[in-house]
Amino acid sequence: MESLLTRDRLMKWGAIDSAGCPLCYHINECHDHLFFACSYSFGVWSKLLRLQSIHRTAKNWQEEKQWAATYATGRSVKAEIYWMCLAGAIYHVWLERNSRVFREGQMEERAMVRQIIQ
Numbered sequence: 001m002e003s004l005l006t007r008d009r010l011m012k013w014g015a016i017d018s019a020g021c022p023l024c025y026h027i028n029e030c031h032d033h034l035f036f037a038c039s040y041s042f043g044v045w046s047k048l049l050r051l052q053s054i055h056r057t058a059k060n061w062q063e064e065k066q067w068a069a070t071y072a073t074g075r076s077v078k079a080e081i082y083w084m085c086l087a088g089a090i091y092h093v094w095l096e097r098n099s100r101v102f103r104e105g106q107m108e109e110r111a112m113v114r115q116i117i118q
């Protein structure tokens with residue numbers, strides 16, 4: 001019931017039907033924004049970094065690639081986990097984006113992080 005009310009409210013405000021990001025409702029949606037700059041994706045990726053004991057803030061895609069080229073190379077377990085988390089984050093953020101665009105529901109950041117880890 002509550003989610004229905006929320007969606008109705010969002011539709012009334014035009015948030016869902018606008019060109020804005022379906023995850024944070026602010027900036028126009030582009031891939032750079034969606035996967036890294038978006039406050040939702042930023043939150044998911046930040047939590048995943050912390051769970052890997054990587055103590056730095058989430059970066060944009062360009063900076064993330066540069067970081068990975070130095071710190072997540074080779075066949076170490078840490079590097080493998082990093083890449084699995086990154087792929088998982090991108091995949092699940094994309095699913096969440098579609099779920100919101102097609103009004104099939106919303107998932108909280110914490111719930112998504114749990115799902116990615118599982």
Ligand SMILES: [Zn+2]
Nearest residue numbers: 021023024038
């Ligand atoms: Zn966003």
